[in-house]
Amino acid sequence: MDDSEMIDLFFQRSEQAIAALADKYGPLCTRTARNILGSAQDAEECVSDAYLAVWNAIPPQRPEHLLSYLCRVVRNLALKKRRDRTAQKRNSSYDGALDELEGCLAGPETAETALEARALTEALEGFLDGLKREDRILFVRRYWFGDSLEDLAEHFGLRRHTVTVRLSRIRQKLKQYLQKEGFDL
Numbered sequence: 001m002d003d004s005e006m007i008d009l010f011f012q013r014s015e016q017a018i019a020a021l022a023d024k025y026g027p028l029c030t031r032t033a034r035n036i037l038g039s040a041q042d043a044e045e046c047v048s049d050a051y052l053a054v055w056n057a058i059p060p061q062r063p064e065h066l067l068s069y070l071c072r073v074v075r076n077l078a079l080k081k082r083r084d085r086t087a088q089k090r091n092s093s094y095d096g097a098l099d100e101l102e103g104c105l106a107g108p109e110t111a112e113t114a115l116e117a118r119a120l121t122e123a124l125e126g127f128l129d130g131l132k133r134e135d136r137i138l139f140v141r142r143y144w145f146g147d148s149l150e151d152l153a154e155h156f157g158l159r160r161h162t163v164t165v166r167l168s169r170i171r172q173k174l175k176q177y178l179q180k181e182g183f184d185l
Helices: 003-011 016-037 040-057 066-088 093-101 111-130 133-143 149-156 160-180
Strands: none
Touching (some): 003 016, 016 066, 040 066, 111 133, 133 149, 149 160
């Protein structure tokens, strides 16, 4: 079943939409969540939450790229769960004091930071468009999906050291590209 047919099922409020989504993209979503969370059980819970979030968002939204949309939801939920889990481990009274101040301070999101984030997103897209296909896939799988160096080496048929060196060179190119585009690093 293609993505547009799945989205149509969501608009029809058919439970088959979730089943189709899980069949087609479940393994990728689970791997992404597990890479971020480090736990199979937490990953399954996160993916289930993502399916519910997509169910609640479609309709009214109609994502142009369902896989990208779903992966973004999974990744964001996994990162939030990881932050929450890490925050629970904090026990310093200073951490508690900072938490109390949060309601008094302006949030980090301002119009200026939103514009800067958008400009950075566009610059990253331009950088990725300029990479060779294999380097782009390597970069995205490592830094978006959180694939391990071992998994990447196996997928590309390379040694782990080769993957490490290639990623280092891509990061160096990214740094130079962003500096050329006027970003302070």
